[in-house]
Amino acid sequence: MLSPTPAPSRAPSYVAVLRTPQAARAFGAVLLGRLSYGTAPLALMLAVKDTTGSYSAAGAVMALFGATSVFLSPARAALIDRYGPRRALPPMAAAYAALLTALTYATWGPGASSSLLGALAVAAGACTPPLGPVMRTLWSELLPDRELLRRAYSLDGVAEELMFVTGPLLVGVLIRYTVPAAGVAVGAGLVLVGVLALVSSPALRAIGTPARSSSSGKTTGWRLLGVAGLRHAALVAAAVGLCLGALDLLVVAFTEQHGRGGAVAWVLAALSAGSAVGGLAYGAVRWRGSNRSRLPVPAVGLGAAMVLAGLSPGVYALVAVVAVAGVFVAPALTTAYLVADESVDPAVRTQAGAWVNTAVNAGTSVGTAVVGLLVDRLSPAVCFALAAVPALLCAAVVARGAVERSRR
Known part of the structure; x- marks a missing residue:
């Protein structure tokens, strides 16, 4: 597919x-x-x-x-x-x-x-x-x-x-x-x-x-989230944001645990570089299937990469795995924005995109806050795995919705 x-x-x-x-x-x-x-x-x-x-x-x-x-x-x-x-x-x-x-x-x-x-x-x-x-x-x-x-x-x-x-x-x-x-x-x-x-x-x-x-007569505001496509796009975007928010703090904890606190900037730079490469590659390739069917795939990839990041034996391995995680970030968000755009009336496209944007940023804040509470109590490896769970769960929910939609 x-x-x-x-x-x-x-x-x-x-x-x-x-x-x-x-x-x-x-x-x-x-x-x-x-x-x-x-x-x-x-x-x-x-x-x-x-x-x-x-x-x-x-x-x-x-x-x-x-x-x-x-x-x-x-x-x-x-x-x-x-x-x-x-x-x-x-x-x-x-x-x-x-x-x-x-x-x-x-x-x-x-x-x-x-x-x-x-x-x-x-x-x-x-x-x-x-x-x-x-x-x-x-x-x-x-x-x-x-x-x-x-x-x-x-x-x-x-x-x-x-x-x-x-x-x-x-x-x-x-x-x-x-x-x-x-x-x-x-x-x-x-x-x-x-x-x-x-x-x-x-x-x-x-x-x-x-x-x-004018949005008169159109679904607007919170009611827009009743549109299945936009709701699924926002779910995936929130999951990506949560992973990113958690990753920022977990990278600090991981590098300090390995005595390489100064390497934080390099790890986060690898994330940005991976995202840039992934975004450009994703846009350059023609894919089979709809945007809705592709929506959960990069979320699964990001979640899996988060789990692997926690199992990294050292900072150099973490840099490589985080770069791979970054490859899934831009495709996930690009697909979420595309699904949001095509799921709503053209008169409320700006609001639909804003909901996805809000979901990303809210997820980032929640991810940072929750991991901040956990990182002193659990090992970074466990925290990485826990941070991956929402991405994998959201991907499963969206994939199930896509299957049910295809059966109608």
């Missing part, structure tokens, strides 16, 4: 995706805005720590920022679907940039109030523009060919991951010459410029006018 079919002589490529009229300009604008999401959170955490002198205050502020950003993402996406990105995105970006600027001012020197920083962080998180869901909706409109769309989603996922690698590097450069709060200001500028460039792009005409995009 999952064997690649022989590629035709003129198979669509990543170049064909970027050559789609107006696509490259819009994609570049979105990537510029997304770079803010790799820059601002780390800079804000460092800035809050510096101004308050407290790691706990920094953690609390970032938890508030992350929670409001993640869990209100579907609501912000609903505004995009209802009013269109040209009308909804600029106010969000302006508010988000203004609040980041306020946080920059508040954290530039010592002595800021933790309560004030928490309130500003909550407000900023609530206004975060959903650039990822908007771009995936735009890809769906620009590329009716499903093969090209799969390549676009793969490229999008890999590029987004690179933004989350590049962002911290940019912060590292900035704090060598100035205070961390400057990184928050840079994040504000990036998102504002990126959104303005996007809404001025002719490509956004592909996303309907507010009248066309």
